[in-house]
Amino acid sequence: MSIHNYDVVIVGAGPGGSTAAKEAAESGLKTIFFERGRKPGEKNSSGSGLGPRMWLDFDIMKELSPDVCPSMRAGTAARHYFVDSNDEVASYIMTRPTSSVNYEPAKSFITMNIYRSEFDPWLAKFATDAGAELKTSTLIVGLLKEDGKVVGVIDEKGEKYRGIVIGADGVISTVARESGLRSKWAQKQVTITIQYDFEVSPKKIDDIMGDETLAVWWSAVFPAAYQVFFNDGFHIGFGNWMSWWDKNPLHYLNRCIKLKYFQRLVRILDAKPREFQSHLLPWQGEPYDTHTDNVMLIGDAGGFPCPLEAEGMYPAMITGRAAAEVAAEAISEGDTSIEFLSRYDTAWKKTSVGEDFEAGSELYSIWKALPFSPRENMSWIVPLVSEVLGGIIDWSEPHPKRIRQVARTIKGYLPKIIPMLMKEILPLLTASLGEEKMDLVTNPEKLLAAMPEVELALAQAFMSADDEEE
Amino acid sequence: MDIRINDLVKRIPGTGDFISIDKEKCTMCERCLIICVANLWKKKKDHVYIVDDYQSKCLECAACYQVCEPGAIDFQYPAGGTGVVFEKG
Ligand SMILES: Cc1cc2nc3c(=O)[nH]c(=O)nc-3n(C[C@H](O)[C@H](O)[C@H](O)COP(=O)(O)OP(=O)(O)OC[C@H]3O[C@@H](n4cnc5c(N)ncnc54)[C@H](O)[C@@H]3O)c2cc1C
Ligand code: SF4
Ligand code: SF4
Numbered sequence: 351m352s353i354h355n356y357d358v359v360i361v362g363a364g365p366g367g368s369t370a371a372k373e374a375a376e377s378g379l380k381t382i383f384f385e386r387g388r389k390p391g392e393k394n395s396s397g398s399g400l401g402p403r404m405w406l407d408f409d410i411m412k413e414l415s416p417d418v419c420p421s422m423r424a425g426t427a428a429r430h431y432f433v434d435s436n437d438e439v440a441s442y443i444m445t446r447p448t449s450s451v452n453y454e455p456a457k458s459f460i461t462m463n464i465y466r467s468e469f470d471p472w473l474a475k476f477a478t479d480a481g482a483e484l485k486t487s488t489l490i491v492g493l494l495k496e497d498g499k500v501v502g503v504i505d506e507k508g509e510k511y512r513g514i515v516i517g518a519d520g521v522i523s524t525v526a527r528e529s530g531l532r533s534k535w536a537q538k539q540v541t542i543t544i545q546y547d548f549e550v551s552p553k554k555i556d557d558i559m560g561d562e563t564l565a566v567w568w569s570a571v572f573p574a575a576y577q578v579f580f581n582d583g584f585h586i587g588f589g590n591w592m593s594w595w596d597k598n599p600l601h602y603l604n605r606c607i608k609l610k611y612f613q614r615l616v617r618i619l620d621a622k623p624r625e626f627q628s629h630l631l632p633w634q635g636e637p638y639d640t641h642t643d644n645v646m647l648i649g650d651a652g653g654f655p656c657p658l659e660a661e662g663m664y665p666a667m668i669t670g671r672a673a674a675e676v677a678a679e680a681i682s683e684g685d686t687s688i689e690f691l692s693r694y695d696t697a698w699k700k701t702s703v704g705e706d707f708e709a710g711s712e713l714y715s716i717w718k719a720l721p722f723s724p725r726e727n728m729s730w731i732v733p734l735v736s737e738v739l740g741g742i743i744d745w746s747e748p749h750p751k752r753i754r755q756v757a758r759t760i761k762g763y764l765p766k767i768i769p770m771l772m773k774e775i776l777p778l779l780t781a782s783l784g785e786e787k788m789d790l791v792t793n794p795e796k797l798l799a800a801m802p803e804v805e806l807a808l809a810q811a812f813m814s815a816d817d818e819e820e
Numbered sequence: 821m822d823i824r825i826n827d828l829v830k831r832i833p834g835t836g837d838f839i840s841i842d843k844e845k846c847t848m849c850e851r852c853l854i855i856c857v858a859n860l861w862k863k864k865k866d867h868v869y870i871v872d873d874y875q876s877k878c879l880e881c882a883a884c885y886q887v888c889e890p891g892a893i894d895f896q897y898p899a900g901g902t903g904v905v906f907e908k909g
Contacts (some may be wrong), residue, residue: 386900388832393880395909421908466909487901506899522895532833535886542883544857546823547908583908592887594853600857601823607823625908626828628857628881 353494356380356513358677359503360482361490362624363390363474366649366666369408371477371484374516380683381482382511383474383518384503386489390697391470395519395545395627395744397565397578397585399425399461401664403702406453408667410476419468421580424459426561431611432732433569439611444562460564463578490519493528493645500529500644508586514677514686515645520672521630523651531639531647537593539634539653541660544599545587546607548621552582558619566721568611570729572602574721583624586612589631589660590722597730599628633660635711640698641691646673654698656706658713665703672697709781716774727770734763825858826877830905835875835898839884843867845892852884852893860884880904 360367363385371383387393416422427446434440451457485505494502494510502512503525517525521540526532536570544608544800563579577586588603606612615621632653640652641776648654649666655663676694680686698704706713725771741756780788790796846868851862853868860874861884869887870884880903885895897903 385884386897390899392905392907392908393903393909395906398909404858465907468905478835489897522897534891537887537889540856540886542857542881542886544881585908586865592883595854598854598857598859604823608833623823623828625830625906626823626825626879627906628879628883630881630883630886772832 353502353510353512354382356382356502356511357681358382358516358674359511359513360384360516360518361476361503361523362518362520362649362651363387363484363486364394364470364518364520364649364666365473365663366651366670367473367516368470368477369667369670370516370518370648370674370677371474371482372480374677375477375480375482377674377678379515379674379678381477382513383477383482383484384488384490384505385484388487389471390474390484390486391466391468394466394470394510395543395629396466396663397461397463397545397576397587398663399463399578399661400469401643401661402453402456402459403462404664404667405455407664409700412474414462414464414469414472416581418472419464421463421465421468421582422580423463423555423581424561425461425463425564425578426458426459428564428566429562430566431567431610431654432735433567433571433606434732434736434769435570435729437571437605437609439609440732441739443739456489461578463563463580464666465580490524493525500642514680516670517645517647517651517672517675518666519651521632521650523647525645526647526651529642529645531642531645535592535632535653538591539632541589541591541631541633542595542599542628543587543589543631544603544628545585545626546603546623547583547585547627548616548619549583549624550579550619550621554586554619555579555582567606567609567757568696568721568728568732569606570724571731572605572724574724574728575603575606585620589633591633591718594722631655631660631662633657633714634718635714636707637698641688641694643688643691644686646676646691646694648673654703656703657710658714658717660705665706668701668703669698671753672701709778710777712781713775719770719774727766730763730766734760734767825902829879830907831876832905834902835874836902836904837875838896838898838903839870839878840894841868841870842892842894845890847892849889849891851887851889855883855887857881863872878904 357379358381360383374381431442489506490503492504493500538753565577567575572591573588578585637653648669654665655660858877885893
């Protein structure tokens with residue numbers, strides 16, 4: 351078989367691969383990208399909400415419209431349901447982008463919800479329009495090596511393509527495996543994420559949900575589930591690290607679907623199950639081993655989803671752009687060694703994705719302790735939140751007595767709350783504020799010197815609550 | 821509401837074999853049995869196996885491959901242009 355020569359060969363036509371292909375082609379590099387599906391997107395499964403940062407960093411996003419992506423629906427407001435240990439929705443609240451959000455479109459929506467089968471081909475077209483070549487229905491099975499070094503890729507028919515390799519091939523990355531960068535994820539670096547798609551008429555969604563088109567089902571009996579509304583349907587899904595599961599993931603997702611409250615929603619929306627998907631999703635505190643001689647890993651292949659909530663499409667596009675820039679520099683300077691490609695780490699660390707990873711391990715740890723620990727922690731957080739919310743409107747007792755009852759109940763949770771604050775929240779605040787400011791905020795003496803009345807008020811509230819018996 | 825997930829997945833046939841198990845390496849930990857949402861891994865008295873018709877039921881998630889610590893499960897994606905198609909992914 352002959353060898354086809356390119357400047358850049360990119361494995362995968364997801365958001366990462368297509369962005370890298372577009373930017374590489376635009377900088378004049380001879381670029382090819384490969385997709386195992388018959389068209390981009392048909393192998394992929396996401397929530398799928400696009401974060402507003404995409405509109406800041408990628409001008410093309412302004413062209414995304416229902417003409418090209420009919421499934422579009424803005425996730426303007428989010429519902430947060432709190433499910434207790436008895437499979438009961440104990441409380442819920444609704445939130446919108448808050449007043450401190452300061453740019454468009456982030457003021458208008460939390461996420462823009464789209465199906466990957468529409469979004470991925472739309473994005474790939476920008477790359478082919480820029481001159482990149484796309485080969486679909488083509489599985490890359492190995493890397494072309496000379497003297498032990500990677501010089502290109504090999505497809506399932508044995509065709510060889512030479513060039514600097516960008517691994518955009520997602521969570522199970524042939525490029526990572528064959529280049530020796532990573533044989534497999536550790537079980538705590540990757541989640542299994544499964545979801546149902548339900549079909550719903552657009553009018554029902556408009557009438558019943560209005561603009562509340564995102565929901566999180568925080569729960570004491572299953573890992574937090576997300577519900578994402580599209581023009582004519584919704585996803586309900588969730589994930590957790592591979593090491594977490596004691597029963598089949600489907601058992602837990604069906605527990606969410608079977609909630610009385612969820613079933614009522616399904617009935618009033620007249621929602622019908624339409625598709626089911628299972629996919630892995632990397633979720634870790636810090637990307638590492640992102641490149642070697644002539645190879646860079648972007649997006650899921652490099653482990654770039656956000657360490658808190660695993661938003662992954664934006665990081666894939668940002669790292670795709672960074673890799674394309676570094677590829678152009680490497681080619682013009684004739685050096686694609688691991689040393690030269692360390693510029694890739696420097697480049698992504700300077701971006702908004704890099705900033706997320708500055709507190710990566712702290713953010714990861716919080717998510718692990720909260721939504722991903724239903725039995726250990728959500729089992730007390732749900733009743734705590736519900737006590738606060740439900741305690742507000744309650745005519746069962748004289749109000750001063752109710753306030754004391756609520757305060758006493760909250761006090762009962764302090765042995766859980768305080769270790770949680772110390773273990774999870776303080777390290778995050780320290781990572782974001784720095785030691786000096788943290789000292790001011792957390793040193794009780796300094797704090798109380800500033801506000802002695804705080805201590806008095808707290809003491810009084812809890813003392814009188816203690817005195818009172820049922 | 822009982823939903824059969826296999827009714828909710830479309831496939832292009834012609835994948836060929838893409839998952840295999842090396843019985844020598846298997847420690848019978850049963851992680852693959854727990855994790856596979858399509859329920860394709862089974863246990864007989866002395867060994868673990870994947871069902872014969874897995875090609876027409878597998879979701880290509882690679883969870884079995886990832887979860888297998890001893891590396892007994894080999895997984896390659898099926899041939900390009902075949903296998904699972906997510907229209908609403
Ligand atoms: C259920 C779920 C929900 C999610 N929700 C969200 C969300 O709401 N918002 C968000 O931003 N992120 C979400 N994510 C994460 C997001 O989907 C990923 O981070 C993102 O898709 C990564 O993009 P990528 O381009 O790196 O990889 P992918 O999108 O995985 O693309 C890789 C591409 O490479 C192809 N490929 C793989 N191997 C080969 C090969 N050997 N040869 C040829 N082609 C190959 C694949 O078919 C695929 O098209 C979610 C993930 C999951 C699983
Ligand atoms: S996960 Fe691997 S070792 Fe464990 S039972 Fe399955 S095949 Fe065997
Ligand atoms: S790839 Fe996923 S669906 Fe297929 S056998 Fe493995 S775990 Fe089951």
